[in-house]
Amino acid sequence: MPEKLYHECRELISQSRETLNELTDWGFETVVTAQLANLPICPIVPNVDSAVPDTCRPANLEELAARLQDCRICPLCEKRNKVVFGVGNPHADLVLVGEAPGREEDEKGFPFVGEAGRLLDRILFAMKLSRQEVYICNVLKCRPPGNRDPQAEEIAACEQFLKQQLAAIRPRMIVTLGRFAAQTLLQTKDPIGRLRGHWHEYAGIPLMPTYHPAYLLRNPAGKRDVWEDMKQVMHRLQT
Numbered sequence: 395m396p397e398k399l400y401h402e403c404r405e406l407i408s409q410s411r412e413t414l415n416e417l418t419d420w421g422f423e424t425v426v427t428a429q430l431a432n433l434p435i436c437p438i439v440p441n442v443d444s445a446v447p448d449t450c451r452p453a454n455l456e457e458l459a460a461r462l463q464d465c466r467i468c469p470l471c472e473k474r475n476k477v478v479f480g481v482g483n484p485h486a487d488l489v490l491v492g493e494a495p496g497r498e499e500d501e502k503g504f505p506f507v508g509e510a511g512r513l514l515d516r517i518l519f520a521m522k523l524s525r526q527e528v529y530i531c532n533v534l535k536c537r538p539p540g541n542r543d544p545q546a547e548e549i550a551a552c553e554q555f556l557k558q559q560l561a562a563i564r565p566r567m568i569v570t571l572g573r574f575a576a577q578t579l580l581q582t583k584d585p586i587g588r589l590r591g592h593w594h595e596y597a598g599i600p601l602m603p604t605y606h607p608a609y610l611l612r613n614p615a616g617k618r619d620v621w622e623d624m625k626q627v628m629h630r631l632q633t
Contacts, residue, residue: 440467455484455562468551470536476503480531487566491575494534505530510607533578572606
């Protein structure tokens with residue numbers, strides 16, 4: 395068993411034992427648990443106000459990717475070539491979240507494969523990381539026409555899939571690339587220039603917002619800021 399997995403298992407067992415002891419102190423004699431494998435997968439909901447049944451389980455990455463191939467819950471499905479789900483290590487410590495697929499991503503079905511993606515690869519290389527070690531995805535899984543900005547209703551329809559991806563991966567930390575990813579996960583309207591460079595939190599996971607690689611292609615001076623953000627990420631990954 396790999397050393398990292400061994401320590402994670404020991405920690406999980408220890409936490410479970412402490413929880414059971416605490417429940418005993420409170421007077422609980424039995425703990426009823428649901429068999430998640432026997433529960434149906436939580437449905438895809440048409441909007442954020444739709445109710446999700448209590449008796450369901452989150453989809454894993456493979457199940458979610460398969461269900462998304464025929465997604466029709468927003469108009470972006472009408473002109474897409476391919477759903478761009480995500481790529482990388484399904485057990486990654488670090489997840490990078492971008493905005494939406496571009497032309498090349500829509501053609502190939504993978505995120506960040508255009509010029510901005512090649513810049514992201516160089517950033518990861520400088521961090522001594524690769525695509526195989528991290529997980530990369532976008533807020534939107536389908537390309538907006540003409541690479542325009544995502545619209546509010548598109549984000550509202552699609553963010554459930556991003557949240558399910560993050561719940562399945564359970565990373566140690568998240569890096570958001572650009573304002574749409576940061577604003578979506580942090581539920582804020584603050585500009586990216588104010589958000590970047592500071593640690594935030596999503597569902598208990600440390601989150602570092604930074605500039606999108608496409609922005610850096612237009613504004614090379616921003617690379618210094620991004621590298622400062624990534625140094626914070628590297629330091630936290632190593633602790």
